[in-house]
Amino acid sequence: MVSEGEPAPDFTATTDAGESVSLSDFRGKPVVLYFYPRDDTPGCTTQARGIRDAYEDFERVGAVVLGISPDSEKKHVKFKEKYDLPFTLLADPEHEVAERYGVWGERRFAGKKYWGVSRTTFLVAPDGTVAKVMHDVKPDTHADDVLAALASA
Numbered sequence: 284m285v286s287e288g289e290p291a292p293d294f295t296a297t298t299d300a301g302e303s304v305s306l307s308d309f310r311g312k313p314v315v316l317y318f319y320p321r322d323d324t325p326g327c328t329t330q331a332r333g334i335r336d337a338y339e340d341f342e343r344v345g346a347v348v349l350g351i352s353p354d355s356e357k358k359h360v361k362f363k364e365k366y367d368l369p370f371t372l373l374a375d376p377e378h379e380v381a382e383r384y385g386v387w388g389e390r391r392f393a394g395k396k397y398w399g400v401s402r403t404t405f406l407v408a409p410d411g412t413v414a415k416v417m418h419d420v421k422p423d424t425h426a427d428d429v430l431a432a433l434a435s436a
Contacts, residue, residue: 284385284403287416291316291407292383296351296373299359304371306349306407313346313414313436314407315429318386318400322354322362322372326402326422331368333426338369340426344433347371352400353378406432 285292291314295305306314317334319327334341334348341348348370354362359372373380378400381387386403389396402422406415406429414436420428 285383285405285413285416287413289413291405291411291413292380293411294380294383296375296380297356299356299363299372299374301356304373307411309347309407310411311409313344313409313433315341315346315348315404315433316384316407317348317350317402317404317420317425317429318381318384319350319352319402320390320400321352322358323365327352328366330402330420330422330425331362332366333423334370334429335366335368337426337430340430341370341433344430346433349373351375351380353381404429406436408436 293307295303298304351373353375355376356374378387381400386401390399402420404417404420405413408414415432
């Protein structure tokens, strides 16, 4: 897993708008890169709506928010429209970015094993280094927790 103080691995991914973006495109701004398991599930929806509801606060501190999951661009479009999400969602269907960040692996849910993404957030400093790693974030407090971390970074 990528650690605090290390350079954030650069990547290129497709957005919900069908555009290719790279992490390095946002150099000079703080980036909230949050990995989540799947669109339109209870925890992921709570997490995304929390960021949506606090989005003005993220903009006020100049942060770019990028949500990333293994879902397709098409699923991201539906999720974004359904919940009026103002931030960019990135498709990682082959989980290449998740693997580079060390958040892809065997998980357990309701006693069953599966392969997926752990709910992890990386705060990337304007210089491209990882300022903070937040493991196993709680969907209902995620936005507030990230804003507090941004304020202390």
